[in-house]
Amino acid sequence: MTIFIDDDNSGDFSAGDRTTTTDASGNWSIGGLTLADVGKHIYEQVPGGSEETGILVQTIDNPGSGGTDTGNDFTNFRNFSISGTKYEDLTGDGKTADDVAWSHGPVTIFIDDDNSGDFSAGDRTTTTDASGNWSIGGLTLADVGKHIYEQVPGGSEETGILVQTIDNPGSGGTDTGNDFTNFRNFSISGTKYEDLTGDGKTADDVAWSHDPVTIFIDDDNSGDFSAGDRTTTTDASGNWSIGGLTLEDVGKNIYEVVPAGSQQTGILVQTVDNPGSGGVDTGNDFTNFLPPPGQGLTPGFWKNHIDILNQELGEFHPGWNSNTSFETIFGFQNLNIISGTPSIANALAAKGGGIHHLERSSAAAYLSAAVTAVPDGPGGKPELNFSFSAATSPNPAIISILNLIDANHDHTLQPGEVTAAVRDVLNDTGAPTSNFGLTGQPGIEDVANAFDAMNNQTHPDASVFLI
Secondary structure, three states: EEEEOOOOOOOOOOOOOOEEOOOOOOOOOOOOOOOHHOOOOOOOOOOEEEEEEEEOEOOOOOOOOOOOOOOOOEEEEEEEEEEEEEEEOOOOOOOOOOOOOOOOOEEEEEEOOOOOOOOOOOEEEEEEOOOOOOEEEEEHHHHOEEEEEEEOOOEEEEEEOOEEEEEOOOOOEEOOOOOOEEEEEEEEEEEEOOOOOOOOOOOEEOOOOOOOOOEEEEEOOOOOOOOOOOOOEOOOOEEEEEEEEEEHHHHOEEEOOOOOOEEEOOOOOEEEEOOOOEEEEEEOOOOEEEOOOOEOOOHHHHHHHHHHHEEEEEEHHHOOOOOOOOHHOOOOOOOOOOOOOOEHHHHOOOOOOOHHHHHHHHHHHHHHHHHHHHOOHHHHHHOOOOOOOOOHHHHHHHHHHHHHOOOOOOEEEEEEEEHHHHHHHHOOOOOOOOOOOOOOOOOOOHHHHHHHHHHHHEOOOOOHHHH
């Protein structure tokens, strides 16, 4: 290293300045000085790749005749470097031992020289190599404390430490361990199956071959399909997939928009799982059963299927069957309203109008409502949805009566709603409602006709329990 006396007081090294160089131990000396040199400045020529620290300018003092002015020392700090490794976070849990070197193309690493928080012109930068390693050299003490960032690769997200900081590794050293980890976006997929037997997802299911089915991620956690939910449709083989998912999506629910005329069986709601960085969460399958063409559940249907009547009524109320009395099932308090003690099967076969019309229509409606009330069908749902709509009858008066019978306003008749309406219209003691049978209210034939409308409509799922 060159040491010089600034003989011309120029502040830098000039021709004619007396000079020397340090030896292997850093020592130096210049002799032959006179009293005229006292007060002159001594400088070093700063070595490349270093910066001066401590005293920057020494001054010649008078050491006495023939003496040595000692202690004119200079200190320098050599430039240092920073380094790190770019990792792929395979599991999305931050920097851990199972991470691997990034192998998906170079990633830009930069020093945020202007402290803007993002990559700007003038920021010092480098890119990772094939093993994810990177380094930037030529740093000085002025760089200590600055931030180091990565430019996040497209289709990935940062995990672990998001911002590194330049530390002082010592003169000429390397500040190591400035690592970044990223988890690559993943996808979800599944298959839509037709459940041929209504028993949930089993080996006999086949790929859905009907119209495309909408599959969606319930992004707003509303439980149904909403604007903004990510969506796709099944292909001709029932397969579907949605890509570009991040760790934030893990745990969200996946639904299908149930195809019209079908019933969900098997798993009704799938959940987004973490398949690992860049992976595919597979097996998010849905199965649907397409019931045979529907039929009306008329008094004749139930009368001609006593075996089904016994099965369904017994499931709804253990011990009841086709021989159980109509009065017992409907809970009459005034036992003189219905002549004799007809069984439910007898009520289905009652002939004529008036009360007999009400007997057979309400008996059929009660049995269908009982099926609706027992969730023992495919996918844990009822075998029948005994519901009504404006399409049930072209007669607004019929729809109005059904709305009165439907006490909980769910457009589905329950057994208790059927019995309440019958007891009400027959003015039974203690009837739970008072909508029928009085002056100005719908009468026996009106209520019977409303039940007929329910019984005669074709129910798409009415044949499920016949399988």
